[in-house]
Amino acid sequence: MTKINLSRRGFIKVTGLAGSGLVLGFHWAGCTPVRPAEAAKVVLEPNAYIKILSDGMVTLMSPVPEIGQGIKTAIPMIIAEELDVSWDNVIIEQAPLAPDLYVRQSAGGSQAVRQLWTTVRTAGAAGRRMLMEAAAREWKVPVAELTTSEGIINHGKSGNSIGYGDIASKANDIEVPEEVTLKDPGNFKIIGTSKKNVDVRDIVEGKPLFGMDMKKEGTVIAMITHPPAFGMKPKSVDDSAARAIPGIKDVFTITVFPEDIETRWSGNNAFPELVVVTGESTWNVMKAKKALKIEWETVTPGENTEDHMKQMESQISGKMTAPDRIDGDPKAAFRKAVKVIERTYSAPFLPHNTMEPMNFYAHVTGDKIELEGPTQTPQRLRDITAQIMGIPEENITVNILRAGGGFGRRLYGHYGVEAAVISKRINAPVHLIYTREDDMTQGTYRPDYRVRYKAGIDANNNLVALTVSGTGTNGGPVASNRFPAGALDHYAAKNYSLKSNISTGAWRAPRSNFIAGAEQSFLDEVAEACGKNPMDFRLELLERAKNDPVGEKNDYDPDRFIALLNLIKEKCEWGNKVEGVHRGISAYYCHNSYIAQVIDIEMKDNKPVIKKAWCAVDCGIVINLDGAKNQVEGGIMDGIGHALYGNITFKDGVVDQKNFDTYRLIRHGEGPEAVETYFIDNDIDPTGLGEPALPPVAGALANALYRATGKRLYHQPYILELEGREINLG
């Protein structure tokens, strides 16, 4: 049991009946539909996360943006657990931005569950405690004699019992407890079970949930046109044809982000000037946008994919100076080595391609702004809108809507600020919508990367030295303190960075999404050169890191890694060779979670077919079991798809791929037919799962493809290498 002192946590107790009234727009957690609109009254709000209703139902607020990671279900599960209510009696509401009430309302870095864990448990436990104190006072018995079970308070001695909804009205003057006792994980009833996505019924019935679906009276549709190439800006606009289209209201140019405002926010401010069309309906604005005749001018030269790879190659092929980390003397070790293997890996830019394109609603009236839409960082959106518009933050509301995908793209809410700027200019509520083409060519890409690994093997077939140098646009991918650092006497790592006018941003599991695949492919090849089984090879290195670690800064726990590999080894029956099945393994640690994966490939008509993926996960305590599996399955599909097909290329600053006819995403029948996921059972505080299942899969895939086809893969998208169409650097 954990005791938490509340005074430090700054809980807001909403006293009295503040905020009471009808609860509208709720969703049933248990998916049993239809509750009459004359819903029960809110009787008690012990804190900002909980509303107890007169009929015993409980509204739980979900503070974090939902982007498909399942957080809108997971966080309320944690609160419900500690509050001790039945999941069937829970209604879930998305909270708007309210930094005074909630901690960290942002979806990024797979950190929401990890960082909210103690806070929301405490919120639930405090609510439970206050209701118990009210019942104890009512019955004139010590609170210690009371127990709770699924929303009912019981007094064993007297046989008294009362529901939360009935006692709530008597708890309004109960103080927020100084201290609460959290449940022992062994007693969890909700955490660790499977609860369905709280919006699933609405999703399958096509209810309006997304920013794209919101229709408000008088809203004007706006679209932007950004330059066709990075490095360009508009010079002149001929809008006569566009304006002639019926329903078009206005055409104008906006400059949203002056140079000195956090340039990262707009994806390095690649396109400060945008041409805007506004009108009555989406289709006529789309048509007008096409009818614009814009002359562009070059500010900085347009770049090319092949030049990028050449520049990156020259960065990583020189002598490594001033490494980010060095252990032992790799140079001397390589000289003594019997075998030296050196390999280069690369990957292209990737767009996020959330299925729902960027869009946001804004309504500026005087010195007030209403913002609504899909964002991963509502607070940052508000801060920057306040700065840009010169309007105090407290006058800006941000309503967070379910996002049709995030993957990091909606960390950069420039489109929300753009909507506000347009709304002010035309003095009307605005829904700004990006077309798929606007979205895919806008930038904020996962950087292109290149990395060189070098390994030295001694006469006993042991890996004795390893170096890695990597680079990428706006920052390299190497995490110098991760495995195999710590397992090798001689090791060095170094990151370089390439400057570019192409904008980059965080993309599901930044850096790891590339380096994990490269590292795990390389280790597989090294294991083979050592004549070792790739599973045993990894375990041997981890044993070394555990028993006799090199360096102090290793950022992983070898014990957890070893347990993970042993789990997947057992589950996929690693030692059992099945005729015709080719296996690849990989394991990686990032975002505080450990993932091991095995991919099984069979050859059919001379073509590799991905049959199955196995995954072992250590993310500490699992909150929503099936939701967690869903994240793992998605991460695996996503990782395979992007490693095989994902490719954004440039010619003179112009993106070659503008829509799904030329940009290939993985489709039905192209990924594994089945995914089996297993979790390490432990009581460690939970860590994130939105990102970590993605990075290692590229390695498992490449290693399995090697065994199936005899071809090692080094450069993504792998499909080009498999088909012999990779870029030749000359």
Place this chain on the structure above:
Amino acid sequence: MASISLKVNGKVYQIEAEDDIPLLWALRDHVGLVGTKYGCGIAQCGSCTVLVGGVATRSCMMPAKSLGEAEIITIEGLAENGGKALQDAWVEHDTPQCGYCQAGQIISAAGLLKSNPNPTDEEIDTAMRGNICRCGSYVRIKAAIKTAIKKGGVVA
């Protein structure tokens, strides 16, 4: 501008819109049914799929004017038009992640089961290939389709 008549989920709607408006935008902006989604606008992602005369059709490139009397079913009308088992199966498998693509996925599955009540795995893959799920929920989508078939499939 044109006056276009559309028969959607059993109801007739009379709308005033551009001559060349695609069914997708007619549904979303004029009829007021937003369950059908925009994803690409060029018939490549399947988010905008609706049933036209029982056939899964990409509404983003289908001129609304060309539809005449054709019976259009969108995700909002699927339950009353034989698709409830599919929606229930989607819930049972907790299929969606972000959920944005799922209306299109369900409608494509409905179109498949209407013409082929017992598809093989390969037939499912082929019929569904036009529907992208960026979140990668393909394994669950297939499982949900199979469950729906077991529970009665799509009632024509």
